[in-house]
Amino acid sequence: MSPPTESTTTWRVLEAPHPPSLDSPDAWAYQGIAQVEAEVTTEIHGYDDLADEARDILAGMDSQQYTTKQRFVAVRADAPETPRPQDVLGHLALALPTSSNTHLGELSVQVRPAARRQGLGTALWETGEKILVDAGRTVLFTDTQHGAEPPPGPGALEARTGAGRVPADAPGPRFVARKGYALEQVERHSILALPVDPTLLDGLRTRAVQAAGPDYRTLVWEDDVPPDRREQVGTLFTRMSTDAPVGDIDFREDPWDAQRVGVWVDELLGKGHGLLMTVAEHVPTGTLAAFSVFAYPKDRPAFAFQEDTLVLREHRGYRLGMLVKVVNLDELAVRRPATERIHTWNAEENDHMLAINIDLGFTPAGGYAGWQKRVGA
Structure with missing residues (x-):
């Protein structure tokens, strides 16, 4: 579906073409989106670790089995017929789940810092909301990212969970609040500097192994999930x-089922990404009771x-969460020794998982805020 085209002297909105590869002339849009991502995430965090690259966007758009995805870009009005990546001033990403949560629509808008306050973000946003509402989605979801959590006070917005805050005067919160979205939840973004102190890791590993006892063992998989285990991983x-x-x-x-786990693996590998998964198996039953993924x-x-x-609820109380995390860290150090830092996100109200991460040495590095708007019955 094509969006309404804005008639202005500075920019216009287009549906991003989906190229067969990044070598295609039509790859300009995804390359431009990647540039916008890098600028925006660097502005927020001071680095671009969290920005999608063009290949991530291409692989993600190739994978439509469980979610319908669409991309739109705002380009300079004077851009050539086939625009260049630098002509992309902002972008809109839409996700419409199709295998579940079919009431939900997700949208995200980013605009280059130098191109803001021209109405560009509003045009992209209105394009996205119209598509989602016309598709029958009654709950709309978006997110904002933040490089630091503000202290309590008039300059902070608190999530409705009562845990976590975002700066009230930041561009993202101001924009989405004006559009009628409520701040529902804040996830803490944390970073673990590597290597972890071996003495600390040894102590955590020993206590986790002792708590798990002989009924649990760990298995590690790299860049794949064995076919005979995919159904159980889908359950997790x-x-x-x-x-x-x-x-x-x-x-x-x-x-999730075995097929969906395979699609997830294929999408990661298609992005040029690797994965490392540690699972804890309950030996007497063969059940996969816990997992952790890099x-x-x-x-x-x-x-x-x-x-x-x-950790599955019925297997909690044996420190399996710590066990799979520590084993995964052990394996990462062996298989990818150049890794300097690990990013993770946890709901601010998830005290248990935050405590595990704090014990491992993760430190706060900002937040990810989830915003919701209901638009129909």
């Missing part, structure tokens, strides 16, 4: 969708992302 991802705190954000169960761009060894970590 499904439970992640229901067990992780989400406040009042209307996220509902998101079922993902990372293979050609940028300085950093990695700590993705999902979960």
Whole structure:
């Protein structure tokens, strides 16, 4: 679906073409989006670790099995017929889940800092909201990123969970609040500097192994999940969708099966990313009781992302969360020794997982805020 085109003297909105590869002339839009991502995340955090690269965008848009995704760009009005990456002034990303949560629509808008206050972000936003509402989505979700959490007071907005704050005068919160979105939840962004003190890690590992006892063992997989284990890993991802705190954000169960786990692996590898997964198996039953995942761009060894970590409720109380995290760190040090830092995110109200990360040495580095707006019954 094509958006309404803005008629101004400085920019226009276009649906981003989907190129077959980044060598295609049509790749200008994804390359431009990557430039915008890098500028915006560097402005917020002082580095571009968290910015999507053009290949991430291409691989993500190739993968539409469980979510319909669309991309739009605002380009200079005087750009040539085939614009250049530098002609992209801002972008809109849309996600419409199709296998579950079909009431939900997600949108994200970013604008180059030098191109703000021209109405460009509003035009992209209105394009996105119209598409989502026309598609029947009744709950809209967006996010903002922040490089630091402000102290309590008049300059801070507090999430409705009662845990976590964002700066009230930052461009993102001001913009989305004016659009009618409520700040539902804040996730703490934390960074772990590597290497971790071996003495600290040895102590945490010893206590976790003792608590787990002989009924649990760990398994480690790199860049794949064995086919005969994918169904159980899918169960862990499904439970992640229901067990992780989400406040009042209307996220509902998101079922995963073996096929979806395979699609997830393929998408990561298609981005040029690697993955490292440690699972804890309950030996008497063969059940995968816990897991922890690292993902990372293979050609940028300085950093990695700590993705999902979960312990099934029926297997809690044995320090399995700490166990899979420590083993994954051990394996990362062996398989990717150049890694200097790990990024992770946890709900500010998730005291248990935050405590594990603090014990490992993670330190606060800002926040990720989730905003929601209801638009229909």
